[in-house]
Amino acid sequence: MATQNFTAPGDGAAPLARLTLENTAYNDPFALADCREMTLLGCRFTGEGALPRLADSLLSECVFAPTAARALWGGVCLNLQGGEMLAPEALFRAETVTVERMAVNAGGFAGGCREMVLRDARFEGERLLTLCTECRAENVEILGDGALRSLTDSSIDFSTLTGDDLLWGARDVVVTDTVIDGDRFGYFSRNLTLRGCLITGRAPLRFAEDLVLDGCKIVDTTTQ
Numbered sequence: 001m002a003t004q005n006f007t008a009p010g011d012g013a014a015p016l017a018r019l020t021l022e023n024t025a026y027n028d029p030f031a032l033a034d035c036r037e038m039t040l041l042g043c044r045f046t047g048e049g050a051l052p053r054l055a056d057s058l059l060s061e062c063v064f065a066p067t068a069a070r071a072l073w074g075g076v077c078l079n080l081q082g083g084e085m086l087a088p089e090a091l092f093r094a095e096t097v098t099v100e101r102m103a104v105n106a107g108g109f110a111g112g113c114r115e116m117v118l119r120d121a122r123f124e125g126e127r128l129l130t131l132c133t134e135c136r137a138e139n140v141e142i143l144g145d146g147a148l149r150s151l152t153d154s155s156i157d158f159s160t161l162t163g164d165d166l167l168w169g170a171r172d173v174v175v176t177d178t179v180i181d182g183d184r185f186g187y188f189s190r191n192l193t194l195r196g197c198l199i200t201g202r203a204p205l206r207f208a209e210d211l212v213l214d215g216c217k218i219v220d221t222t223t224q
Contacts, residue, residue: 080098
């Protein structure tokens with residue numbers, strides 16, 4: 001099906017709800033503000049802040065262009081399946097979000113979010129997933145400095161984390177069977193549990209408190 005352009009309702013119009021929209025391009029800023037119970041299939045978003053406060057919705061194989069910054073701020077109960085995220089700071093203070101099979105290549109993705117499930121996805125950029133709580137990540141690849149900063153009450157399983165200053169200031173986090181490569185990993189963390197992990201980089205885990213290491217291998221490259 002060919003992509004169609006869509007113009008959102010004007011100011012004062014009621015937000016859309018309970019609609020399925022397929023293969024549609026949204027160019028306007030705030031194109032679908034305050035919508036709920038939407039099913040968006042193969043859509044493309046280029047306008048800034050396209051979907052603020054979206055609720056109870058599925059986005060499958062959608063593409064967010066670099067111009068669609070802050071696309072999903074304040075969303076609740078979102079299911080992102082597949083597609084590509086190129087928009088910076090796309091998620092902010094969102095709640096109950098699933099991200100599965102999506103390719104994210106943009107800085108600032110998912111800041112201050114809670115109750116997230118990340119599965120079979122790839123994230124690249126700086127300051128990814130910072131200040132998040134109750135995050136469950138499985139089989140993900142995260143590349144970028146400063147990722148997972150101040151993460152709390154969360155778990156990471158069977159994943160690959162690459163970048164400097166990862167999990168800086170993390171609290172109550174369990175990491176299992178994960179490869180971690182970067183300098184200054186886990187600084188100032190508290191109650192961080194690492195099981196079966198391979199950790200490579202300079203000066204890891206300094207100033208950590210209540211640290212648990214179980215079956216891990218640490219290659220500190222400080223003097224290499």
